[in-house]
Amino acid sequence: MLSKRIIPCLDVREGRTTKGIRFENNVDIGNPVEMASFYYEAGADELVFYDITASHEKRNIMIDVVRRVAETIFIPFSVGGGIRDVDDMRNVLLAGAEKVSVNSAAVKNHKIISQGAEIFGSQCIVLGMDVKHVGESVKIPSGYEIVINGGRKYMGIDALKWAVEAQKLGAGEICLNSIDADGTQDGYELKLTSLISENVSIPVIASGGAGKPEHLCEVLTKGKADAALIASMVHYGTYTVSEIKTYLDSCGVKIRKSW
Amino acid sequence: MIAIIDYDAGNLASVERAVSYLGFKCIVTNDIKTINSSERIIFPGVGAAGAAMNSLKRLGLDSIIKQTVIDGKPILGICLGTQIIMKYSEENETPCLKIIDGSVKAFPPDIKSKDGGRLKIPHMGWNGLENIKKHPVLSDLHEDDEFYFVHGYYPNPNDSEHILGTTDYGISFASVIGFNNIIATQFHPEKSGRPGLSLLKNFCMWNYS
Numbered sequence: 001m002l003s004k005r006i007i008p009c010l011d012v013r014e015g016r017t018t019k020g021i022r023f024e025n026n027v028d029i030g031n032p033v034e035m036a037s038f039y040y041e042a043g044a045d046e047l048v049f050y051d052i053t054a055s056h057e058k059r060n061i062m063i064d065v066v067r068r069v070a071e072t073i074f075i076p077f078s079v080g081g082g083i084r085d086v087d088d089m090r091n092v093l094l095a096g097a098e099k100v101s102v103n104s105a106a107v108k109n110h111k112i113i114s115q116g117a118e119i120f121g122s123q124c125i126v127l128g129m130d131v132k133h134v135g136e137s138v139k140i141p142s143g144y145e146i147v148i149n150g151g152r153k154y155m156g157i158d159a160l161k162w163a164v165e166a167q168k169l170g171a172g173e174i175c176l177n178s179i180d181a182d183g184t185q186d187g188y189e190l191k192l193t194s195l196i197s198e199n200v201s202i203p204v205i206a207s208g209g210a211g212k213p214e215h216l217c218e219v220l221t222k223g224k225a226d227a228a229l230i231a232s233m234v235h236y237g238t239y240t241v242s243e244i245k246t247y248l249d250s251c252g253v254k255i256r257k258s259w
Numbered sequence: 260m261i262a263i264i265d266y267d268a269g270n271l272a273s274v275e276r277a278v279s280y281l282g283f284k285c286i287v288t289n290d291i292k293t294i295n296s297s298e299r300i301i302f303p304g305v306g307a308a309g310a311a312m313n314s315l316k317r318l319g320l321d322s323i324i325k326q327t328v329i330d331g332k333p334i335l336g337i338c339l340g341t342q343i344i345m346k347y348s349e350e351n352e353t354p355c356l357k358i359i360d361g362s363v364k365a366f367p368p369d370i371k372s373k374d375g376g377r378l379k380i381p382h383m384g385w386n387g388l389e390n391i392k393k394h395p396v397l398s399d400l401h402e403d404d405e406f407y408f409v410h411g412y413y414p415n416p417n418d419s420e421h422i423l424g425t426t427d428y429g430i431s432f433a434s435v436i437g438f439n440n441i442i443a444t445q446f447h448p449e450k451s452g453r454p455g456l457s458l459l460k461n462f463c464m465w466n467y468s
Contacts, residue, residue, distance in 0.1 A: 001372060001427055003385040003405060040452070045385055074277055076407060076450050093270055098450060121269065121306055123381065123409045173383065203383050226379065256385045258403035259452050 003256045004220045004248070005045040005227035006241055007205060008234055010035055012081075013052045015061040019183075019235055026052070029235050033068045039234070040073035042241045043259045047073070048101070048175070048205075048229060051081035052150075063095045070096020080128050080175075089116050093124060101175055103128035104148040107155055107162070110169055117170025126205075127171040131159045131192060132179045144192050151179040159192070160199060167200045174200060175229065177207040185211025185232055193223035205229055213239065213247035220253050261285040261463060262297035264324070266314040268304035268339055277449035281456060283463040289318050299332055299463070300324075302443075304339035305409070308363065309351030311339055321356060328358050328441055335396075335462045336443025341436065342414055344443055350412050359436060361416035370429035378429045381411040386446075388424040388434060396442050396461045397423065397435065404454035406446035408434075413445060440467040 010017045010032050017035055018026035029035075036047055049069070051062040059082060066079055079092045080101030089100045100120075106112050106127060116125045130151055136143040144159035163174055176196055178189035188209045197204040206225035210216060216228045233239050245255045263274050265287045278285040278301070285301070286293060294300060302324060304311055315321045324344075327334055336344055343355050348363035355363070370378045385405040391397055413432040416422055423442065424435035434445045442462065448455035 001386065002378075002382065002408075005384050070273070071276060071280070074280070074450060074456055075452050094272065096272060096276065098273070123305065123383070172381070201379055202381075203379055226384070256403075256405045258401050258405065258454070 001254050003045065003254050004225075005205070006043075006216070006244060006248075006255065007046045007048055007227055007229050008039045008044050008241070009048040009050065009207065009229045009231045011050045011052050011231075012062060012065060014058050015065055017235075018052070019232060032065050033072060036069045036077070037072050039241065040075055043245060043256070044075065044241050045256055046075055046227070047077040049077065049079045049081075051079065053082065063091055066092055066095035066097050078126050080126070085112060086115050086119060089120060089124075093120060099124050099126050099173070101126040101128045103130065106166065107146060107148055107157065110165070113166055113169040113171050117172070122170045122172035125171050126173045126175050127163070127166040128175045128177065129159060129163065130177050130179050133189070133192070142195060144195070147179060151182075160195060163196045163200050167202050171202060173203045173205065175205040175207055177229075178209060181209030182207075183232065184209055187211065187215040188219040188223055188225070188228070190218055190223040193219055193225050197224040197226070203227065213244045216244060217248055217251045217253055220248070221251070260297050262294045262300045263287045264294065264300060264302045264320060264340075265289045266304065266311065266318055266320055268306045268311045268314065270305075271303055273447075274301060274303045274337065274449045277456060277459055278463065281460050281463060289320060291319060291323055294320075294323055294327075297332075299334065299465075300327055301335045301337065301462075302340035302343075303337040304343065306339055307351055308339065308342060308348035308353040308355065308412070311343055312353050312355060315343070315356075325356060325358060328439075331440045331467060333462065333465050333467050334441040336441065337449070338410060338445060338447055341443035341445050342412060344441070345414050345416070348412065358441065359414070359416050359421050359438070360418060361414065361421070363412050364415050365412050366428070366430075372429055381409055382428045383409045385451075386426050386428065388426060389431070390422070391424045391435070392422075394423055394437075394442065395465050396458060398461060399457045400454060406434075406444070406448065406451040406455060408446045410445060414443075
């Protein structure tokens with residue numbers, strides 16, 4: 001049976017891994033290539049890199065990081081952050097990423113999903129969604145709204161509607177990030193995750209809020225997620241991927257045990 | 260030299276990187292002379308069956324691959340490459356290379372796990388192998404080893420002798436197929452960590468005779 005995936009997420013700024021809370025106050029936590037190698041050996045099932053480099057001029061640093069990661073690890077990894085068009089996608093995929101993740105650019109221009117899927121295949125295209133709970137309204141029937149620009153700009157788009165639309169456009173996977181839970185280590189947004197996962201047929205990666213193994217167990221069972229993103233809880237050495245997997249196995253969650 | 264067949268079916272650099280990492284010489288190529296003079300070939304690919312078959316025919320590679328099977332040179336199919344060696348694919352209703360008898364089928368849309376849970380399509384992620392036949396390329400597998408899959412269609416050989424391993428995703432499907440000098444995996448060994456690299460290494464050293 002298919003295993004649930006445990007995916008460490010590395011935020012990379014100008015070639016270094018950083019970590020912040022609710023997208024703010026980022027601190028340096030290491031070399032992304034070394035960290036990728038470490039997590040690969042530690043049993044991570046996949047990795048996610050977000051390029052949060054502020055300036056356009058320094059984006060090429062990320063391509064170099066992607067190339068070095070691809071030479072070092074032999075599991076899938078995706079790269080997101082600042083992907084604006086098909087050329088950006090091509091650069092990242094040719095450098096060795098398995099998947100590319102689009103977020104703000106796809107909200108502003110839906111075609112980037114269909115174009116990417118057509119050229120590179122749906123399996124390459126991950127839709128990153130940053131979502132905030134705003135309460136149900138006529139405009140936002142699910143109560144969850146799409147935000148962009150690191151959680152600063154509300155788009156007036158219903159998260160559930162957007163997820164379904166993105167799947168139709170050709171997205172192969174959704175990485176669903178709760179801005180409310182991000183960096184808090186208080187647990188994933190279970191209601192949001194199950195809502196999206198039950199209404200699309202593509203895999204959903206839950207993101208934001210992981211602090212202890214119990215949180216992963218919840219989101220992979222009650223939350224109906226296909227995979228769980230983790231960051232702080234492993235970046236600071238609080239837990240290892242192996243410890244998390246041992247716990248999930250004891251809860252009856254199917255995970256990859258051998259690596 | 261190992262020839263990695265390039266027929267415009269996705270990014271083949273990851274296969275090249277993994278084989279090079281293992282210390283074997285390889286080249287991504289669609290040049291018939293280079294392919295013919297290689298010691299073994301890898302036939303990878305992601306994408307749709309229809310477009311892939313068109314590219315193979317346009318490049319004249321369909322007959323080369325069939326001839327290689329007859330010649331006895333080791334061949335490794337990966338993902339779409341594995342599906343293309345079948346007789347026919349339901350995807351785009353495509354007649355394929357007919358190296359192995361049987362068709363490529365779509366996972367049913369209402370596919371469910373044993374406990375009744377809805378399964379998503381494509382089958383994406385890590386999954387294990389069962390019913391593994393004795394084969395030099397599969398010799399180093401451990402019991403819990405899993406491999407990385409991304410696919411909505413699966414090969415369904417008519418002759419069970421051609422099935423070298425199966426995987427469970429609501430149904431039990433053939434995830435490793437082959438006979439004689441050809442072995443083909445539905446999963447991506449180049450993206451499957453230690454067990455994947457071990458399988459690739461075994462293929463690169465396989466002396467079929």
